Amino acid sequence: MVLHWKKKTAAKIANPALLKALIASYSPARFLxxxxxxxxxxxxxxxxxxxxxxxxxxxxxxxxxVDVMIALDVSNSMLAADLKPNRLERARQFMIRLIxxxxxxxxxxxxxxxxxxxxxxxSTDHAAAKMYIQTASPDMVPTQGxxxxxxxxxxAGSFNSKEKKYKAVVLISDGEDHxxxxxxxxxxxxxxxxxxxTVGIGxxxxxxIIEAATGETKKDAQGNIVLTKLNExxxxxxxxxxxGVYVRLEDAAAAVKEIxxxxxxxxxxxxxxQSFVNYKSYFQWFMATALILLIIECLLPERKKIKLV
Numbered sequence: 001m002v003l004h005w006k007k008k009t010a011a012k013i014a015n016p017a018l019l020k021a022l023i024a025s026y027s028p029a030r031f032l033x034x035x036x037x038x039x040x041x042x043x044x045x046x047x048x049x050x051x052x053x054x055x056x057x058x059x060x061x062x063x064x065x066v067d068v069m070i071a072l073d074v075s076n077s078m079l080a081a082d083l084k085p086n087r088l089e090r091a092r093q094f095m096i097r098l099i100x101x102x103x104x105x106x107x108x109x110x111x112x113x114x115x116x117x118x119x120x121x122x123s124t125d126h127a128a129a130k131m132y133i134q135t136a137s138p139d140m141v142p143t144q145g146x147x148x149x150x151x152x153x154x155x156a157g158s159f160n161s162k163e164k165k166y167k168a169v170v171l172i173s174d175g176e177d178h179x180x181x182x183x184x185x186x187x188x189x190x191x192x193x194x195x196x197x198t199v200g201i202g203x204x205x206x207x208x209i210i211e212a213a214t215g216e217t218k219k220d221a222q223g224n225i226v227l228t229k230l231n232e233x234x235x236x237x238x239x240x241x242x243x244g245v246y247v248r249l250e251d252a253a254a255a256v257k258e259i260x261x262x263x264x265x266x267x268x269x270x271x272x273x274q275s276f277v278n279y280k281s282y283f284q285w286f287m288a289t290a291l292i293l294l295i296i297e298c299l300l301p302e303r304k305k306i307k308l309v
Contacts, residue, residue, distance in 0.1 A: 030301065034300055037293050037294075037296055037297040038293075038294075040289075040293050041290045041293035041294045041297065042290075044286045044287070044289045044293065045286070045287070047286040048283040049283075050283075051281055051283045052286075053280060053281050053282070054282070065105035065106065066105050066106075066166045066167065066168055066263060067105070067106045067107075067158075067160075067166055067167050067168070068107050068108070068168050069107075069108045069110060069158050069170075070095060070098070070099075070107060070109050070129075070170045071110040071111075071116070071154075071170070071171045072091060072109070072111050072112070072133070072136055073091075073112060073171075073174060074088065074113050074136055074140055074141055075113035075138060075141075075145060075146045075174075076113075076138050076209055077146070077174050077176055077209050078091065078173075078201070079138065080202060080207045080208065082202055082203040082205075083201065083250075087174060087202050088136070088137070090252070091172050091199075091201055092136065094256065095172065096133060097253065097256045098256050098260070099129055099133075101256050101260050102260065102263070103126070106123060106124055107123065107129050108121050108129075108155075108158050109132050109133065109136075110151050110155055111136050111141060112146075112147065112148075113143060113144050113145055113147075114141065114143030114144050114145030114146075114147055115141055115143045115147070115150060116154050117141065118158065119132050119136070121158060122158055122159075146175075146176045149181040149185055151171065152169065152182060152189065152238075155169045155189075156185070156188075156189050156192070156194060159192075163193065165266065166193075166266060166267060167193055167195070167266075168194065168195040168196070168266055169189075169194060169195070169196045169197065170198075170199065170259060171198045171235070171238065172199040172201060173198070173201070174229075174230050175198075175200055175202075175230055175231030182234070183238070183241065186237075186238045186241040186242055187241055189242060190241055190242040190243065195243055195244045195262075195266060196238050197239055197244040197245050197246075197247070197259055197262055198235035198236070198239045198244065198245075198247070199235075199246075199247050199259070200231075200235045200246065200247070200249060201230065202228065203229070203230060204229055204230050205229070207227060207228060207229075208225050209226050209227075209228050232246070244262060245262045
């Protein structure tokens with residue numbers, strides 16, 4: 001197509017006989033070669049910019065620890081300010097400290113209120129876990145309430161069902177659960193080697209609930225202020241059923257120490273994580289190819305040698 005265009009243009013600018021004499025040394029074949037060399041060089045540069053990669057050998061990181069699913073209550077009652085600035089913020093601070101105290105353990109995160117959602121599966125990526133913790137709020141669960149059963153079901157399903165050890169749950173809540181099924185589920189989880197440790201947060205005297213949407217005190221249908229109280233009984237029952245511990249969250253450092261001491265009683269599993277993978281990049285080969293093609297294109301003349309008679 002390019003050759004056709006050149007011939008058509010040449011016919012417009014000069015007499016055919018004169019033009020033939022003037023371009024006697026011109027080589028259409030060499031022009032085509034140079035053209036394709038240039039196209040190939042541009043293609044190589046595009047591929048280099050794309051930075052094509054291939055997974056290499058993963059870096060196997062040895063670790064010895066347990067699998068811990070952390071279940072956080074994000075119901076509206078966790079916005080109560082009986083612990084400053086509020087229950088939820090104090091729970092966040094505790095969770096971050098807890099994760100920092102478990103460098104070799106895999107952790108996962110569940111948020112729950114009237115429903116429960118898996119926020120992060122078991123992973124050694126503690127930085128990601130901290131990020132999810134910082135964003136946890138009542139807005140994440142549209143159905144309000146406090147139901148342990150669904151959170152515990154998700155936690156149980158997150159572990160390796162073939163193993164009956166190395167597994168623990170840390171459930172953080174104000175304990176206002178009204179689901180009797182949680183106690184039955186805890187018994188089943190204990191039989192499967194899952195330890196449930198519970199952390200109670202809030203006061204037992206009761207404090208008003210602040211509505212997340214309006215920032216106002218929650219009232220019932222009769223206009224009475226609704227109080228939220230820490231229900232230690234429900235939390236203590238869950239932990240006792242599974243040989244775990246119940247801790248009331250007042251001092252975060254002390255609570256972390258007690259929970260990690262209990263987790264240390266669980267047999268630890270040895271394993272290798274292959275989360276870090278080295279990737280082989282090939283952009284340098286494409287760049288080298290493009291450079292060679294451009295050099296050849298520059299050095300290759302379009303004119304052919306003419307034999308003098």
